[in-house]
Amino acid sequence: MADKIRVAIAGYGNLGRGVEAALAQNPDMQLVGVFSRREPSSVALLDGKVPVYAMADIEQYQNDVDVMILCGGSKADLPEHGPYLAQFFNTVDSFDTHAKVNEYHAALDEPARKAGKLALMSVGWDPGLFSLNRLFGETILPQGETYTFWGKGLSQGHSDAVRRVEGVKKGVQYTLPSQDAIARVRNGEQPELTTREKHVRECFIVLEDGADEDTVRNSIVTMPDYFEPFDTTVNFIDEATFAAEHSAMPHGGFVIRSGDTGTQSKQSIEYSLALGSNPEFTASVLVAYTRAVHKMAQAGETGARSVFDVAPGLLSPKTPAQLRKDLL
Amino acid sequence: MADKIRVAIAGYGNLGRGVEAALAQNPDMQLVGVFSRREPSSVALLDGKVPVYAMADIEQYQNDVDVMILCGGSKADLPEHGPYLAQFFNTVDSFDTHAKVNEYHAALDEPARKAGKLALMSVGWDPGLFSLNRLFGETILPQGETYTFWGKGLSQGHSDAVRRVEGVKKGVQYTLPSQDAIARVRNGEQPELTTREKHVRECFIVLEDGADEDTVRNSIVTMPDYFEPFDTTVNFIDEATFAAEHSAMPHGGFVIRSGDTGTQSKQSIEYSLALGSNPEFTASVLVAYTRAVHKMAQAGETGARSVFDVAPGLLSPKTPAQLRKDLL
Numbered sequence: 177m178a179d180k181i182r183v184a185i186a187g188y189g190n191l192g193r194g195v196e197a198a199l200a201q202n203p204d205m206q207l208v209g210v211f212s213r214r215e216p217s218s219v220a221l222l223d224g225k226v227p228v229y230a231m232a233d234i235e236q237y238q239n240d241v242d243v244m245i246l247c248g249g250s251k252a253d254l255p256e257h258g259p260y261l262a263q264f265f266n267t268v269d270s271f272d273t274h275a276k277v278n279e280y281h282a283a284l285d286e287p288a289r290k291a292g293k294l295a296l297m298s299v300g301w302d303p304g305l306f307s308l309n310r311l312f313g314e315t316i317l318p319q320g321e322t323y324t325f326w327g328k329g330l331s332q333g334h335s336d337a338v339r340r341v342e343g344v345k346k347g348v349q350y351t352l353p354s355q356d357a358i359a360r361v362r363n364g365e366q367p368e369l370t371t372r373e374k375h376v377r378e379c380f381i382v383l384e385d386g387a388d389e390d391t392v393r394n395s396i397v398t399m400p401d402y403f404e405p406f407d408t409t410v411n412f413i414d415e416a417t418f419a420a421e422h423s424a425m426p427h428g429g430f431v432i433r434s435g436d437t438g439t440q441s442k443q444s445i446e447y448s449l450a451l452g453s454n455p456e457f458t459a460s461v462l463v464a465y466t467r468a469v470h471k472m473a474q475a476g477e478t479g480a481r482s483v484f485d486v487a488p489g490l491l492s493p494k495t496p497a498q499l500r501k502d503l504l
Numbered sequence: 505m506a507d508k509i510r511v512a513i514a515g516y517g518n519l520g521r522g523v524e525a526a527l528a529q530n531p532d533m534q535l536v537g538v539f540s541r542r543e544p545s546s547v548a549l550l551d552g553k554v555p556v557y558a559m560a561d562i563e564q565y566q567n568d569v570d571v572m573i574l575c576g577g578s579k580a581d582l583p584e585h586g587p588y589l590a591q592f593f594n595t596v597d598s599f600d601t602h603a604k605v606n607e608y609h610a611a612l613d614e615p616a617r618k619a620g621k622l623a624l625m626s627v628g629w630d631p632g633l634f635s636l637n638r639l640f641g642e643t644i645l646p647q648g649e650t651y652t653f654w655g656k657g658l659s660q661g662h663s664d665a666v667r668r669v670e671g672v673k674k675g676v677q678y679t680l681p682s683q684d685a686i687a688r689v690r691n692g693e694q695p696e697l698t699t700r701e702k703h704v705r706e707c708f709i710v711l712e713d714g715a716d717e718d719t720v721r722n723s724i725v726t727m728p729d730y731f732e733p734f735d736t737t738v739n740f741i742d743e744a745t746f747a748a749e750h751s752a753m754p755h756g757g758f759v760i761r762s763g764d765t766g767t768q769s770k771q772s773i774e775y776s777l778a779l780g781s782n783p784e785f786t787a788s789v790l791v792a793y794t795r796a797v798h799k800m801a802q803a804g805e806t807g808a809r810s811v812f813d814v815a816p817g818l819l820s821p822k823t824p825a826q827l828r829k830d831l832l
């Protein structure tokens with residue numbers, strides 16, 4: 177193995193931990209350190225031999241890191257970390273605020289260009305792999321409709337809402353694609369569907385002692401915006417079942433392009449993910465794209481990029497000839 | 505609309521006709537002509553206003569065509585047409601002889617480089633989109649297994665074999681993925697499966713007058729190599745049903761990557777195509793990649809390429825900012 181790609185992690189939550197685990201599956205990369213805003217000694221990594229540094233000292237490590245993987249939250253952390261760190265490092269992040277992608281792109285592009293660095297944004301599954309599939313769908317079948325369904329997935333915001341209901345001791349909420357809606361799309365009907373029509377909600381609840389099932393169910397299913405407009409199912413379970421079956425972070429979904437070609441032939445492209453762990457999968461996507469960032473930066477590319485700008489072959493450690501032989 | 509991309513077709517069979525139809529769905533491209541080895545007046549296009557030229561004269565049109573789409577057969581036509589036409593045109597083709605991809609790549613690369621042209625090979629769904637998904641699968645989930653299933657699809661070679669059986673008047677054969685095998689893969693078992701274990705075969709037969717069902721069925725299911733090793737079903741139908749239900753060229757299949765991340769989370773990526781018309785869909789992929797070839801050639805790229813080398817954003821007529829806004 178030639179020199180390994182030297183990778184560091186900025187921010188160590190679910191995603192950061194997932195990146196540490198994913199790097200261990202990629203022998204051409206090496207985790208050289210984790211940066212955190214918390215007191216470094218309070219941050220426990222999976223691998224105790226990897227150093228944790230203070231985020232405040234990060235500029236000092238410019239020459240020790242080939243690619244910095246940004247694992248802060250999209251809402252408050254990345255808008256600040258992204259443009260700041262692009263001055264010093266080639267970066268990759270999973271920024272997922274769809275409404276602000278161009279604003280964020282501009283904020284990364286300038287510092288990265290000035291510093292001669294490359295900043296790859298919005299890598300993961302949505303945005304990320306789902307975005308790519310929306311792109312392939314509409315370019316290959318220009319006459320058609322694209323459908324994105326999410327789930328089965330744990331929804332953080334809706335789980336929080338459920339837990340605020342009186343009588344709820346523990347609770348989680350999963351969003352599921354509506355099987356009816358998927359069947360209509362697969363059937364080639366190209367229906368018009370709102371996000372609400374495409375999804376149903378399912379809650380698993382542990383009640384407080386003495387709380388009443390019907391009262392709690394009613395409070396949940398009538399909650400405006402969160403549950404009232406959706407087809408919502410509420411299941412009551414005991415604490416042991418809750419601990420055993422509802423502590424993972426599954427997610428996934430579908431991107432379906434349904435289109436017509438030539439002589440009105442029906443054509444359908446379907447991409448789906450069933451993820452046992454959302455942060456570990458997102459992290460695995462980030463790590464594969466880290467390899468691409470390293471190669472593109474070495475080739476002299478600078479500025480902000482998205483997954484649309486990355487040739488897929490760059491994700492692989494294999495040579496182009498090996499890739500063609502094995503996978504074409 | 506700025507200047508349209510000037511596209512021509514070399515070879516006008518099923519795929520060529522599909523390309524003509526696909527170009528009509530893409531207003532930024534224009535079909536400037538079709539080249540055929542047959543007498544031009546004998547080749548009837550969908551659009552009678554597009555000129556048909558003799559393949560022998562093709563060199564004369566070097567300055568009139570931005571991208572030439574090669575629609576000859578992979579076995580006998582492309583190994584000759586590809587390297588020859590790469591001397592004069594930027595090209596895109598659907599070469600699908602998996603065992604010879606590097607040989608073909610080398611044969612394209614030299615003339616294309618010398619002439620300052622770009623030659624994109626093996627574009628379609630397999631090779632093509634399926635290849636990309638095999639690549640994404642193994643790079644994102646390095647610890648896992650990839651499964652390619654084909655079908656439901658019309659198989660030309662097996663249909664020919666069925667039609668040679670005595671007593672068969674008309675016949676077609678479809679290859680279908682084994683539902684058992686797919687279920688095991690989706691279940692995360694990561695089984696070892698041969699191509700035979702992954703597929704079943706289904707025939708639809710119109711008998712000659714007086715032929716016997718059992719005799720014909722037996723001749724088919726015991727045919728060595730073709731059917732004997734597979735789970736094969738034979739259905740007998742009348743001629744009207746045959747004409748109504750078995751004259752299209754459907755195909756499709758699945759690429760599934762089943763993997764494990766971090767703390768043994770099961771992760772699954774599934775890509776599937778259900779194609780009403782195989783040649784029309786393949787043609788639609790070729791046309792989207794034609795746009796990419798034009799942009800890459802304009803940017804000065806020369807030599808042979810595969811889908812692994814093409815940044816997905818190049819497939820779209822939209823600007824990068826628009827793509828991010830609409831699809832990221």
Ligand SMILES: NC(=O)c1ccc[n+]([C@@H]2O[C@H](COP(=O)([O-])OP(=O)(O)OC[C@H]3O[C@@H](n4cnc5c(N)ncnc54)[C@H](OP(=O)(O)O)[C@@H]3O)[C@@H](O)[C@H]2O)c1
Binds near residue numbers: 186191301302
């Ligand atoms: N594109 C996609 O498909 C996709 C999918 C999933 C997630 N995402 C994005 O990934 C982002 C990060 O997700 P996440 O699940 O990793 O969020 P998280 O666990 O909340 O971590 C976010 C940050 O919070 C800090 N933190 C973590 N644990 C902490 C603790 N115990 N006490 C105090 N601070 C702590 C960490 O920074 P410090 O180490 O500096 O304290 C960490 O970087 C999300 O905001 C989302 O936008 C994208």
Ligand SMILES: NC(=O)c1ccc[n+]([C@@H]2O[C@H](COP(=O)([O-])OP(=O)(O)OC[C@H]3O[C@@H](n4cnc5c(N)ncnc54)[C@H](OP(=O)(O)O)[C@@H]3O)[C@@H](O)[C@H]2O)c1
Binds near residue numbers: 518579628629632783
């Ligand atoms: N990558 C993928 O996913 C994928 C999928 C499907 C197919 N393919 C490839 O596409 C290739 C072409 O498929 P196809 O279905 O278009 O093959 P086809 O219909 O047999 O056409 C092949 C060539 O035969 C000639 N031809 C067509 N009709 C003719 C006729 N009536 N009489 C005499 N010659 C005729 C045409 O050349 P002239 O006009 O010069 O005579 C045409 O270019 C296949 O070999 C396959 O390798 C790839």
